[in-house]
Amino acid sequence: MNTHFTPTIDSPLKANGRFGRMSYLGWNMLMSFVMIMVIGLIFAFTPGLLTDPYNMTGSSTPGTIAVALIVIAYIAMLYFTFVFTIRRLHDRNHSGWLSLIMLIPLVNVLMMLYLIFAKGDVNPNQYGVPRPTQTWEKVLAWFYILVFPIGIFAAISIPAYQDYVQRAQQVEMQQNMQDVDQ
DSSP: OOOOOOOOOOOTTSSSSOOOHHHHHHHHHHHHHHHHHHHHHHHHTSTTTTTOTTOTTOOHHHHHHHHHHHHHHHHHHHHHHHHHHHHHHHHTTOOGGGGGGGGSTTHHHHHHHHHHHSOOOSSOBTTBSOOOOOHHHHHHHHHHHHHHHHHHHHHHHHHHHHHHHHHHHHHHHHHHHHHHHO
16 A cells, blocks of 8 residues: 655645744734834825825725735735634634634624634644744744734834823913913
């Protein structure tokens, strides 16, 4: 009997297979980088999209194409988000259909936290053997882990600080006006 072993090629961009926590975070970080670059290029090559968002100048073609490209990029991002979520669920030996929970607001945050923190099966399960995490995936995952909280902190603190500075300037102007009046 001739048994020939044919290794299966695990494509991370397809829903069948498994993703460990670090692979899941690494691929999500890569997807975020790609989306930022794609949307940045769309804005860079579409003059007036940022300065004239309501198309007051009447040139509709560049804006329409840019919006269509952004919609296509967003759909691609949604697709890959579901692929990565399904693969992570497979690592936990759950059905990929649970990925539809990601469509429910607020519950999707809990699902994301579950996928990040829940340990995967170390043994083969019905979705295959554990997939080894590549070094570059680990690097991107740690970058995601370290940068994401900093980004949230910055998104909250910078506008709060700007509001504080603006209110302090208003109070200072009021005090100066009162000093002039006296």
